Amino acid sequence: MGASVALIRLADTDLTLADAADDVRGRTVVDRDGVEIGTVDDLVIDEAERRVRLLQVGSGGFLGLGKQQLLVPVDAVTSVDEVVHVDTDRDHVASGPVYDPDLVLRQDTVAGLYDHYGMLPYWSAGYRAPGFPFR
Secondary structure (H helix, E strand, O other), X not given: OOOEOOEEEHHHOOOOOOOHHHOOOOOEEEOOOOOEEEEEEEXXXXXXXXXXXXXXXXXXXXXXXXXXXXXXXXXXXXEEOOOEEEOOOHHHHHOOOEOOOOOOOEHHHHHHHHHHOOOOOOOXXXXXXXXXXXX
């Protein structure tokens, strides 16, 4: 279970989204009560399937100092308009694992992230990919 998963930040590739309207980078992320969590700094994709799996969300800090990078499964996204809405509260997101982009994402780490959100990892039997907002 400690194997690496084929996840990579979109910014680290030459790939682009098929529809530019689906690009949520730079948008504010809010919790189910409309409280701001942070900003989508990048998208983490499944390199093999070329699907967005996680949002990299920058939260906290001042002028970039002390900013934490958090990962949020796209399965937690309920809607996207001017902002990205997630189906949990700010404290729950903030208490999740902090993301270090210099470390390789390992399957057990990603499984723990999905568990934190009460969701099946995308490689699990019975998993259904969210249809919205990422097809």
